[in-house]
Every structure is written in C-alpha cells, then in structure tokens.
Amino acid sequence: MTGAGTGSGRDEPPPGAGRADPEALxxxxxxxxxxxxxxxxxxxxxxxxxxxxxxxxxxxxxxTFIGAARRIDLGLAAEYLVMAAWLVxxxxxxLLPDDDDDEGPSGPELAxxxxxxxRRLEAxxxxxxxxxxxxxxxxxxxxxxxxxxxxxxxxxxxxVSLFDLLSAYGANRRxxxxxxxxxxxxLHGMADALARLSRxxxxxxxxxxxxxxxxxxxxxxxxxxSAVAATFAxxxxxxxxxxxxxxxxxRFGPIHLxxxxxxxxxxxxx
Amino acid sequence: xxxxxxxxxxxxxxxxxxxxxxxxxxxxGEGADVAxxxxxxxxxxxxxxxxxxxxxxxxxxxTAEDLSDRLRLERRVSRKPSRAAVETLAVIAYHQxxxxxxxxxxRGVAASRGSFDILLEAGWIRPTGRRNGPGRPTTWGTTTxxxxxxxxESLADLPNLGELEAAGLIDPRPASAVVAAETAPx
Amino acid sequence: xxxxxxxxxxxxxxxxxxxxxxxxxxxxGEGADVAxxxxxxxxxxxxxxxxxxxxxxxxxxxTAEDLSDRLRLERRVSRKPSRAAVETLAVIAYHQxxxxxxxxxxRGVAASRGSFDILLEAGWIRPTGRRNGPGRPTTWGTTTxxxxxxxxESLADLPNLGELEAAGLIDPRPASAVVAAETAPx
Numbered sequence: 238m239t240g241a242g243t244g245s246g247r248d249e250p251p252p253g254a255g256r257a258d259p260e261a262l263x264x265x266x267x268x269x270x271x272x273x274x275x276x277x278x279x280x281x282x283x284x285x286x287x288x289x290x291x292x293x294x295x296x297x298x299x300x301t302f303i304g305a306a307r308r309i310d311l312g313l314a315a316e317y318l319v320m321a322a323w324l325v326x327x328x329x330x331x332l333l334p335d336d337d338d339d340e341g342p343s344g345p346e347l348a349x350x351x352x353x354x355x356r357r358l359e360a361x362x363x364x365x366x367x368x369x370x371x372x373x374x375x376x377x378x379x380x381x382x383x384x385x386x387x388x389x390x391x392x393x394x395x396x397v398s399l400f401d402l403l404s405a406y407g408a409n410r411r412x413x414x415x416x417x418x419x420x421x422x423x424l425h426g427m428a429d430a431l432a433r434l435s436r437x438x439x440x441x442x443x444x445x446x447x448x449x450x451x452x453x454x455x456x457x458x459x460x461x462x463s464a465v466a467a468t469f470a471x472x473x474x475x476x477x478x479x480x481x482x483x484x485x486x487x488r489f490g491p492i493h494l495x496x497x498x499x500x501x502x503x504x505x506x507x
Numbered sequence: 508x509x510x511x512x513x514x515x516x517x518x519x520x521x522x523x524x525x526x527x528x529x530x531x532x533x534x535x536g537e538g539a540d541v542a543x544x545x546x547x548x549x550x551x552x553x554x555x556x557x558x559x560x561x562x563x564x565x566x567x568x569x570t571a572e573d574l575s576d577r578l579r580l581e582r583r584v585s586r587k588p589s590r591a592a593v594e595t596l597a598v599i600a601y602h603q604x605x606x607x608x609x610x611x612x613x614r615g616v617a618a619s620r621g622s623f624d625i626l627l628e629a630g631w632i633r634p635t636g637r638r639n640g641p642g643r644p645t646t647w648g649t650t651t652x653x654x655x656x657x658x659x660e661s662l663a664d665l666p667n668l669g670e671l672e673a674a675g676l677i678d679p680r681p682a683s684a685v686v687a688a689e690t691a692p693x
Numbered sequence: 694x695x696x697x698x699x700x701x702x703x704x705x706x707x708x709x710x711x712x713x714x715x716x717x718x719x720x721x722g723e724g725a726d727v728a729x730x731x732x733x734x735x736x737x738x739x740x741x742x743x744x745x746x747x748x749x750x751x752x753x754x755x756t757a758e759d760l761s762d763r764l765r766l767e768r769r770v771s772r773k774p775s776r777a778a779v780e781t782l783a784v785i786a787y788h789q790x791x792x793x794x795x796x797x798x799x800r801g802v803a804a805s806r807g808s809f810d811i812l813l814e815a816g817w818i819r820p821t822g823r824r825n826g827p828g829r830p831t832t833w834g835t836t837t838x839x840x841x842x843x844x845x846e847s848l849a850d851l852p853n854l855g856e857l858e859a860a861g862l863i864d865p866r867p868a869s870a871v872v873a874a875e876t877a878p879x
Contacts, residue, residue: 270777273801316803346872354868357799360857365783367852369774374842377761379521381754384709385570393584395629397593399657403666405590406597407676409614410668508740514763516742517756521764534763554694556702570703577700578707580720 272320275299277355277362287356292348293331296324327351424463425452430471438480438496447472447492511539512547519548525565588625595622596631600653600665604635604646623647631656697721701730711751711841749840750847774811781808782817786839786851788865790821790832795865809833817842 269275279298280290303321307313330344342350372378434450447469455464472494475481485492518534519526532541545566549559552568560569570578588596598613599605611617626632635648649662659665666674704720705712718727731752735745738754746755756764774782777800784796797803812818821834835848845851857863864871
C-alpha cells in the first residue's frame with residue numbers, strides 16, 4: 238500500500254479542480270457525482286498524495302462542507318447525509334481505543350478502505366480523462382470513408398447424404414398420422430351459394446333475410462354454419478359485382494339481401 | 508511534405524464519395540492550387556497499390572485494378588441444411604411437381620420459406636411450372652444437380668415407401684401406412 | 694514497387710476494418726515477410742496525410758492525428774459523453790469483466806443506468822458473461838469498436854494500465870474486501 242504508483246494520477250489537474258478550494262467552498266452539489274466524489278475533490282484540494290492523506294482531516298472537511306451546504310439546501314440528497322453519519326462513526330472508531338471484542342474491521346482498516354476507494358476512483362477518473370483525450374475515430378482521426386471491401390467469394394457446399402434425405406422423408410411419413418383432418422365434403426361451398434344467389438338476383442327479388450337465402454337443406458351444426466358463411470360470402474361477392482344489395486339495419490341484427498334496382502340496368506349482367 | 512497535400516490526401520481518404528475540385532478548394536482556403544496538388548498526389552500514387560482516380564466529376568482513391576484478382580479471396584464453406592430443409596427436399600423429391608402449400612400440407616408445418624431458399628441456393632430444386640387453380644401457384648421439382656449430389660441416376664431410383672419401411676426408415680405402424688397410402692401422389 | 698507491398702497496401706486500404714497479420718500472410722502466400730512489408734509500408738506513410746496504425750489487433754490506415762482540426766470542417770455535433778458515462782466507461786475498460794454493481798461500488802454512486810445505455814448505444818461496451826454468485830449478474834467488457842474508436846491496439850494498451858495495476862488499483866472488489874485481503878495474515 239505504498240502510494241508510489243498513484244502519483245501519475247496527478248499529472249493533469251482534474252477539470253474544475255478549483256471548485257473545492259477549502260476557503261471558498263462552493264455549496265452547490267449539482268456538479269458532484271455523489272459523496273465519494275465530494276470527498277475525492279476535497280482530498281485533491283489538499284495537494285497531498287492520496288495515500289498519505291489524513292482521513293480524519295478529510296472527514297472534518299466533509300462534515301463542514303455538508304453542514305454549510307445543508308444550511309442552504311435542506312433537501313440535500315440523503316446519500317450525502319448517510320456519508321456524513323458514516324464519517325462521524327469512522328471518526329469515533331479512529332479516536333476511541335479499539336474494542337477488542339469487536340467483530341468488524343478496526344477503525345484504521347475502515348480508514349484504509351476509504352482511502353483505497355478514493356485512490357481507485359481517482360485512478361478511474363484520471364483514466365477516463367486520458368481515454369477521452371486520445372485521438373478518437375470519427376472525431377480526430379478518420380478511417381477510409383468508402384472501403385471497397387475485401388471480396389470473399391464463398392462457395393457453399395451442402396452436406397446431406399441420401400440417408401439423411403430418406404430418413405427425413407421416413408420421419409415425415411411417420412408423423413402424418415398426427416395431422417388433423419377435417420372432413421370437408423359435407424360442408425356447403427361458396428360456388429353453390431354463388432350460383433343460387435345469382436339465380437335469385439336474376440328474378441329481381443326484393444329484400445329477403447339471409448336466413449331465407451340458405452340452401453333448401455342447410456343441415457345443422459358445423460354444416461349449417463358453413464351454409465350461412467358461404468351464402469354471406471357469396472352475397473358480398475355479388476354485391477361487389479353490383480348484382481345485389483345488402484343491408485343490416487342494426488348491429489347483430491338480421492342481414493337482408495335484394496336484387497339491384499331494375500332502374501339501373503347497366504349494373505346488371507347481360 | 509506540403510501541408511495542403513497532406514490535407515488533400517486525408518480528405519480524399521476519409522470521404523465517403525468522390526470529392527470535387529471545388530470542394531477541395533473550399534477546404535484548402537484561398538490561394539491553393541488544387542489542380543497542381545492533385546497532379547502531385549496522383550504522381551505519388553502511380554504504380555502503387557492504391558491509385559488516385561477521377562470519378563463522377565470528383566477525385567477518389569481506388570485500389571489498383573491489376574490487383575483485383577489478388578484482392579479476392581476464395582472460401583469454401585460447408586453447411587449442413589436444417590432438418591426442415593432436408594424434409595422439404597424429400598417431400599419435393601417424392602411428390603413433384605408440388606406447390607409450396609402442398610409441401611406445407613404434407614409436412615404439417617406452415618413456414619418453409621427459409622427451407623426453399625436454402626434448397627434453391629444449393630441448386631437442388633427448381634420451379635417446374637404452375638398449377639391450374641386459384642392463384643396459379645408455382646410447382647417445384649428437383650434438378651439434375653440434385654440427382655448428381657445424391658448419386659441417383661433418375662428419380663425412379665428413389666426407394667418407394669415399401670422399401671423405406673423395409674429399411675426401417677418408416678415406423679411400420681398400421682395407421683401410418685393407411686395415411687401414407689391415402690396421400691401418396693397419383 | 695514490390696508487388697507484395699502493393700498488395701498489402703491495397704488490402705489494408707480496401708478493408709473496412711483492421712486486418713490481422715495472420716490474414717495478411719494468408720493473402721500473400723508462403724514466404725512473404727509480412728512484418729518487414731508492414732515496416733516498409735509504415736515508413737512510406739510517415740509524415741503523410743494518412744498513417745498506418747496498429748489497432749484492435751490488426752493494421753489499418755487512419756488520417757494523421759495532427760490534421761484533425763482541418764479535417765473537422767463538417768461539424769458533426771457529437772454529444773460529449775457525461776462525466777458519469779466517461780467514468781463508467783473507464784471502470785468497465787480497466788476493471789473488466791465487471792458487474793453493474795461493481796461499477797456502482799467503484800464509482801460510489803448508485804444510478805448508472807443512463808450511462809450504460811449511452812455506452813451501449815455507442816457500441817463501446819457489451820455483456821461478456823455472468824459472474825458466478827448470487828443472482829449470477831451480467832459482467833461487462835469493452836468491444837472491438839471501443840478499441841477502434843480510441844485507437845488502441847489491445848486492452849493492454851489502455852493508458853497507464855501498468856502503473857495502476859502495480860499500485861493495486863485494478864480490482865473490482867469492494868474497497869473493504871481489498872483492504873481486508875491485503876492486511877490478512879499470510
């Protein structure tokens with residue numbers, strides 16, 4: 238834990254290094270990332286190697302700083318107060334003789350951990366600045382704007398053997414049994430419905446409910462539903478062709494169909 | 508090296524498209540002899556791997572044409588098609604000519620676009636015509652390449668269902684035989 | 694000019710990314726001294742507007758650093774990353790693989806979601822796996838794009854990394870754990 242290597246972190250002054258000049262504390266905490274950042278800024282202002290800094294002094298400075306800040310802004314974020322409380326505790330652990338029964342870390346160990354955290358954060362902040370100061374691609378240096386690309390001609394060979402092919406087919410055949418089949422011969426189709434409705438339209442029928450347009454033997458259950466669906470779909474198709482009109486006076490009410498008015502013969506078929 | 512020349516070199520390098528002499532002049536500022544600088548730069552790259560070219564009213568760097576063959580790299584990639592693709596191929600082989608939706612129907616699975624793409628890429632299937640009927644869908648069959656790849660002389664060489672079963676490739680449950688007989692082509 | 698040198702120049706020029714020495718060797722064929730060729734090429738571009746650089750484990754051309762001001766005519770207003778984002782990036786770069794809560798621990802600040810989002814959007818960080826332990830949290834590291842953006846050959850090139858390591862400052866464990874481990878007897 239010598240601080241020999243950490244000196245490099247002080248090559249360049251951090252941005253806003255002067256902001257925590259202990260004589261002229263700026264009480265605005267907006268610029269800080271959190272209590273640790275405040276501590277680090279205070280520590281830097283001491284211009285001593287962080288490894289040799291007095292944590293006790295630092296704790297006092299922080300408490301003064303936060304005390305002053307609090308007089309101005311009572312809504313100070315809780316984390317700053319938590320840190321203040323913890324530093325008071327740390328001070329007591331450092332100043333009072335250590336209790337041997339104590340399970341937790343000793344006062345000096347706590348102080349050392351804080352010191353380590355500050356040095357590590359300082360290293361991080363310094364590294365971040367060094368990174369950002371590097372010539373950056375797309376900002377300071379540029380790559381080829383329009384790389385032609387290196388053509389790689391890929392010839393793909395597909396690996397499948399005849400055995401793979403045959404077993405795939407075999408597996409497929411096997412699974413055929415599981416496919417659900419719906420017997421559809423018995424259902425009413427749209428072709429019949431079209432023919433029927435066209436005939437009815439040809440006779441110039443007046444408004445007639447959909448129910449009375451169904452085939453003579455609509456059946457029941459699924460078969461009956463197919464008759465209704467086919468007739469309705471055929472009705473829509475004929476309406477599209479301009480042969481009939483459809484109306485439904487209210488939602489979910491009965492649907493009526495009639496032949497187009499004879500006054501518009503142009504709309505009729507030949 | 509002349510600073511303006513360096514700048515032109517960097518600008519042409521970094522630009523995503525050919526740069527006009529006017530644009531170069533604007534960058535260099537008053538008094539720069541753009542034409543002379545371009546001549547210099549062009550001379551410098553003569554005979555190298557890169558060349559300064561005049562394209563579409565502007566200037567740009569391009570790799571030397573005579574290197575184009577050596578710039579290409581051939582790679583042989585071996586791929587194993589997915590199970591779905593293999594099954595799709597099998598269905599097409601046995602049921603051709605067959606439409607995409609018939610393949611889906613036989614496989615009992617809806618999505619097969621990816622499989623068709625792979626089989627087309629492999630050169631194993633081809634459109635053989637159109638089916639009369641709503642939408643006139645394309646029908647598919649296998650290619651000569653397909654026969655070559657699988658060492659078949661003709662499609663007649665494909666084992667029939669009975670032979671597949673005898674070879675243990677079909678579960679000989681009675682139901683499957685019934686269904687298979689029902690849906691066999693022809 | 695040597696044909697192999699021309700080819701290397703063209704390959705590096707045409708490639709959209711840095712090319713490794715192994716890939717160059719593959720292109721040149723047996724017997725080519727890639728390292729010597731790269732030295733030649735590098736010497737040739739010294740002092741020019743373009744420079745041969747070693748980045749992200751390979752070689753590529755970049756415009757010369759000192760031209761940055763004159764090249765930045767078209768001001769692409771790139772938002773300056775916040776202090777929090779820069780710090781988060783530094784923690785991830787130097788301490789990787791590192792979990793989100795370790796980042797927060799090192800920075801001594803709770804919220805860093807926004808910073809992660811910005812770094813992810815920039816393509817500089819990526820999840821690298823999971824840490825064994827409660828909750829198996831995701832660990833984070835930097836990307837090849839990160840190396841490219843900051844012109845680093847590899848992570849070992851991170852500024853000051855050696856000194857920080859020697860000082861024991863590269864350690865994502867909580868400070869108390871680091872100190873306890875160091876003061877522990879044995």
